[in-house]
Amino acid sequence: xxxxxxxxxxxxxxxxxxxxxxxxxxxxxxxxxxxxxxxxxxxxxxxxxxxxx
Numbered sequence: 146x147x148x149x150x151x152x153x154x155x156x157x158x159x160x161x162x163x164x165x166x167x168x169x170x171x172x173x174x175x176x177x178x179x180x181x182x183x184x185x186x187x188x189x190x191x192x193x194x195x196x197x198x
Contacts, residue, residue, distance in 0.1 A: 147157040158164060166186075173182035183190050 146161050150157040150161070170182060170186055173185060177185075179190060183192075
């Protein structure tokens with residue numbers, strides 16, 4: 146992913162995939178109930194609160 150970003154002439158940010166995953170989690174949370182977003186992300190509600198709150 147970082148190579149693609151660099152080829153586009155941009156500077157990749159730190160922890161690319163973690164940041165993308167956290168952004169997606171936020172988007173899912175805006176549209177769906179938390180337990181649904183948690184299941185799609187592959188963890189339970191307690192883990193989600195620890196990492197995404």
